[in-house]
Amino acid sequence: xxxxxxxxxxxxxxxxxxxxxxxxxxxxxxxxxxxxxxxxxxxxxxxxxxxxxxxxxxxxxxxxxxxxxxxxxxxxxxxxxxxxxxxxxxxxxxxxxxxxxxxxxxxxxxxxxxxxxxxxxxxxxxxxxxxxxxxxxxxxxxxxxxxxxxxxxxxxxxxxxxxxxxxxxxxxxxxxxxxxxxxxxxxxxxxxxxxxxxxxxxxxxxxxxxxxxxxxxxxxxxxxxxxxxxxxxxxxxxxxxxxxxxxxxxxxxxxxxxxxxxxxxxxxxxxxxxxxxxxxxxxxxxxxxxxxxxxxxxxxxxxxxxxxxxxxxxxxxxxxxxxxxxxxxxxxxxxxxxxxxxxxxxxxxxxxxxxxxxxxxxxxxx
Ligand code: 13P
Ligand code: 13P
Ligand code: MG
Ligand code: MG
Numbered sequence: 155x156x157x158x159x160x161x162x163x164x165x166x167x168x169x170x171x172x173x174x175x176x177x178x179x180x181x182x183x184x185x186x187x188x189x190x191x192x193x194x195x196x197x198x199x200x201x202x203x204x205x206x207x208x209x210x211x212x213x214x215x216x217x218x219x220x221x222x223x224x225x226x227x228x229x230x231x232x233x234x235x236x237x238x239x240x241x242x243x244x245x246x247x248x249x250x251x252x253x254x255x256x257x258x259x260x261x262x263x264x265x266x267x268x269x270x271x272x273x274x275x276x277x278x279x280x281x282x283x284x285x286x287x288x289x290x291x292x293x294x295x296x297x298x299x300x301x302x303x304x305x306x307x308x309x310x311x312x313x314x315x316x317x318x319x320x321x322x323x324x325x326x327x328x329x330x331x332x333x334x335x336x337x338x339x340x341x342x343x344x345x346x347x348x349x350x351x352x353x354x355x356x357x358x359x360x361x362x363x364x365x366x367x368x369x370x371x372x373x374x375x376x377x378x379x380x381x382x383x384x385x386x387x388x389x390x391x392x393x394x395x396x397x398x399x400x401x402x403x404x405x406x407x408x409x410x411x412x413x414x415x416x417x418x419x420x421x422x423x424x425x426x427x428x429x430x431x432x433x434x435x436x437x438x439x440x441x442x443x444x445x446x447x448x449x450x451x452x453x454x455x456x457x458x459x460x461x462x463x464x465x466x467x468x469x470x471x472x473x474x475x476x477x478x479x480x481x482x483x484x485x486x487x488x489x490x491x492x493x494x495x496x497x498x499x500x501x502x503x504x505x506x507x508x509x510x511x512x513x514x515x516x517x518x519x520x
Pocket of ligand 2: 404
């Protein structure tokens with residue numbers, strides 16, 4: 155029997171701005187999953203990263219299961235009720251449609267799912283990011299799955315020597331899921347050519363070429379495309395199976411020490427460095443910096459261990475200090491040039507009105 159990992163996350167309200175959910179809101183989501191999920195999910199774990207709440211569930215119903223998605227949707231609806239009661243900011247922010255219809259994809263919440271036969275030992279990592287978008291995972295995944303400078307297993311482990319297959323989505327396409335499959339190492343330059351554009355091309359999944367097994371699943375939601383206007387950043391989640399024929403935990407974590415610049419930060423309209431943080435931590439400076447958390451689990455017959463907080467270690471304190479400096483440096487130039495996203499990616503409609511008005515004021519000198 156296959157085990158399915160489903161993580162569904164949403165921002166349904168937050169204390170004091172886009173900072174973090176309230177205890178009562180988290181409790182409402184947790185309680186809903188615990189009571190209504192009985193007999194439906196094998197195990198679950200609820201956590202937050204910035205203002206986003208993630209529901210991690212294990213079950214045997216496969217990916218895209220209506221009942222599982224409905225459970226998460228209803229838990230977020232229950233949370234929204236509490237968020238409204240408490241006057242939380244952005245109550246129901248990511249529930250973009252009025253009612254549930256079969257699958258949360260396209261309704262606002264982000265979803266990542268993996269479906270596999272459990273190995274005798276089954277470690278995996280659950281990542282959640284806030285104040286950024288799914289392209290934030292492009293560079294770390296490229297480095298962890300193709301580059302022996304970051305993944306020594308590509309040299310040392312025979313199980314990885316055949317490399318990995320990348321499924322990459324063009325998230326600018328709104329008609330359907332436009333995807334391409336490319337193999338590392340032979341297509342590495344093509345993979346890089348796509349993944350350099352974090353706003354358009356996003357890793358959706360990665361497969362082992364040795365065993366054919368799925369290793370990675372990333373949420374690819376673009377709220378912008380669903381709502382047609384800014385409602386919040388896409389704040390992506392990701393599941394990564396590790397060890398054995400897959401990269402070691404530390405190899406997947408390694409590229410996160412770069413604190414690479416990603417889209418997001420204040421009003422989803424800036425560039426900021428991605429800071430690895432402890433899970434269940436909030437947001438601060440300039441509604442940022444963009445953050446990523448990682449919880450490591452093992453699963454056996456669908457039962458989860460407690461999480462190990464992968465970025466809660468003295469090494470990452472050093473990285474956080476470096477990333478803070480990078481955030482301060484880019485913020486020093488305010489709105490100028492690369493510190494703010496280009497026009498097409500700005501998440502606020504106000505700039506469109508402003509530009510229209512200014513366009514009319516221009517005159518071509520004779
Ligand atoms: P979220 O997408 O995390 O809700 O943040 C929105 C925002 O505008 C932050 O400044
Ligand atoms: P395994 O070979 O046991 O998966 O571990 C690899 C390793 O030593 C990670 O650093
Ligand atoms: Mg928010
Ligand atoms: Mg958020």
